[in-house]
Amino acid sequence: MVNSSVSGSGFRELEGPVFRAPWEAQVFALVCALQETGKLPPAEWSATLGEEIRLAKERGDPDLGDTYYFHCLVALEKWLLKANLAGRDEISACIADWREAYLRTPHGQPVELRQPAKSQGNSG
Amino acid sequence: MSGDHSHLPSETELRAKALESLLVEKGLVKPEALDAIIETYQDKVGPQNGAHLVALAWTDADFRGRLLEDASEAAAEMGYFGRQGEHLKAVENTTEVHNLVVCTLCSCYPWTVLGLPPVWYKSAPYRSRAVSEPRAVLAEFGTELPGNVRIRVWDSTSEMRYLVVPMRPDGTEGWSVERLQGLVTRNAMIGVEQALAPERLPP
Numbered sequence: 001m002v003n004s005s006v007s008g009s010g011f012r013e014l015e016g017p018v019f020r021a022p023w024e025a026q027v028f029a030l031v032c033a034l035q036e037t038g039k040l041p042p043a044e045w046s047a048t049l050g051e052e053i054r055l056a057k058e059r060g061d062p063d064l065g066d067t068y069y070f071h072c073l074v075a076l077e078k079w080l081l082k083a084n085l086a087g088r089d090e091i092s093a094c095i096a097d098w099r100e101a102y103l104r105t106p107h108g109q110p111v112e113l114r115q116p117a118k119s120q121g122n123s124g
Numbered sequence: 125m126s127g128d129h130s131h132l133p134s135e136t137e138l139r140a141k142a143l144e145s146l147l148v149e150k151g152l153v154k155p156e157a158l159d160a161i162i163e164t165y166q167d168k169v170g171p172q173n174g175a176h177l178v179a180l181a182w183t184d185a186d187f188r189g190r191l192l193e194d195a196s197e198a199a200a201e202m203g204y205f206g207r208q209g210e211h212l213k214a215v216e217n218t219t220e221v222h223n224l225v226v227c228t229l230c231s232c233y234p235w236t237v238l239g240l241p242p243v244w245y246k247s248a249p250y251r252s253r254a255v256s257e258p259r260a261v262l263a264e265f266g267t268e269l270p271g272n273v274r275i276r277v278w279d280s281t282s283e284m285r286y287l288v289v290p291m292r293p294d295g296t297e298g299w300s301v302e303r304l305q306g307l308v309t310r311n312a313m314i315g316v317e318q319a320l321a322p323e324r325l326p327p
Contacts, residue, residue, distance in 0.1 A: 010264050011249070011250060011261070011264050011265060011316070012264070014242075014243045014244035014247055014250075015242060015244065016242075016243045018239075018240040018242070018243075019240075021137070023136060023137045023140035025162050026140050026141075027140050027143070028165075028240075029158040029159075029161040029162050030143060030153060032161045033153040033157045033161060034153060036157070036161075037152075037153070037157075039152055042282035042283065043283065045282065046229055046230045046232060046281065049230040050229040050230040053229075053230060053248075062248065063247060063248035064247045064248065064249070065242075065243035065244055065245065065247035065250075066243060066247075068243075068246040073139055073140055073143065076143055077139070077143065080143075080146070080147075085152065086146050090146065091142060091143075091146065094145060095138050095139055095141075095142040097142075098133075098141045098142055098145075099132065099138055102129060102131070102132045102133065102138075103129045103132065105129060107129060107131070113145055
C-alpha cells in the first residue's frame with residue numbers, strides 16, 4: 001500500500017510535457033470525445049482505467065506517470081471489448097491493417113488505411 | 125523490400141491509430157471532435173482558468189462566496205464549463221488548514237480549470253504518498269507548513285473534482301485581478317505549493 005520506495009525520483013523531476021508523443025494526445029482526445037457524447041460514462045471509465053493501472057503495477061510497471069496514456073490506451077481497448085463495441089480479432093486486424101499501410105506507402109506520402117468498399121458515405 | 129516505405133510506427137502508435145479508426149468507423153467519435161478537443165486543450169484550457177477564479181475570489185468577497193458554495197456554477201459564470209458533467213468543489217486554504225488534491229484511483233483532475241495534469245500527478249508515488257504522508261510530499265515540492273496547520277487530502281472521483289484556493293500572499297494589497305493571477309500556479313491549485321510571493325513573480 002504505502003509506496004515510498006520510489007521516492008528516489010523527486011516529484012519535480014517527474015515534470016515534463018503533458019503529452020510526450022502525438023499518440024498520447026490522440027488517446028486523450030478519444031477518451032474525452034467518448035465521455036462528452038455520453039458513450040463512456042465517467043464512472044465506468046475511472047473504474048476501467050483504475051483496474052488497468054492496478055494490473056500494470058502487478059506486471060511490474062513502476063507507474064511513474066509516464067505510462068499513464070498507455071494505460072488509457074489499453075483500458076480503452078478493454079472497454080471496447082467489454083461493451084461489445086469491437087471484437088478482439090477486429091482490433092488486431094485493424095492494427096495489422098495500419099502496419100501494412102505503412103509498409104505499403106512510399107516514404108513521404110500520406111499513410112492511409114485501405115478504404116473499405118463503402119463509396120456512398122452518408123456522414124451527418 | 126524494406127527501406128523505401130514510410131517509417132513504421134511503434135506497436136503502441138499503431139494500436140492508438142487502430143483505436144481511432146475503429147471508433148470513427150463505428151460512428152462513436154467524429155474526427156472533427158477529436159481535433160477540436162486537442163485544440164481546446166492546447167490553446168484555451170489551462171491553469172490560467174483556475175488562476176482567474178482564485179484571483180477573483182481574493183478580490184471579490186461575493187464571488188469568493190459563490191465559488192466556495194458551488195464552484196461548478198462559479199466557473200460556468202466565467203465561461204469555464206465542465207466537459208464531462210463532473211462537479212467542481214473549491215477548497216480554501218487558511219492559517220489552520222492546507223488542502224491537497226489527489227486521485228488515488230486513476231488521476232481524475234479538474235480539467236476545466238487546470239487543463240491537463242502534470243506527469244507526477246499521474247504517478248503511483250504521488251497517488252499513494254499524498255494520502256499516506258502528505259507532509260513529506262509537500263516538503264519535496266519545497267513547501268513547509270507550520271506544525272499546527274492541518275493537511276486535508278481530497279481524493280478526486282469521476283463525479284467530484286477539487287480546486288485548491290491558496291491563501292493570498294502578503295504584500296499584494298490593491299493588486300488587480302490580472303496581476304494577482306500571475307501568483308496562482310497550477311501547483312498551488314493542486315495544493316502542493318503555496319501561491320507565489322510577490323518577489324518570486326518573474327519580472
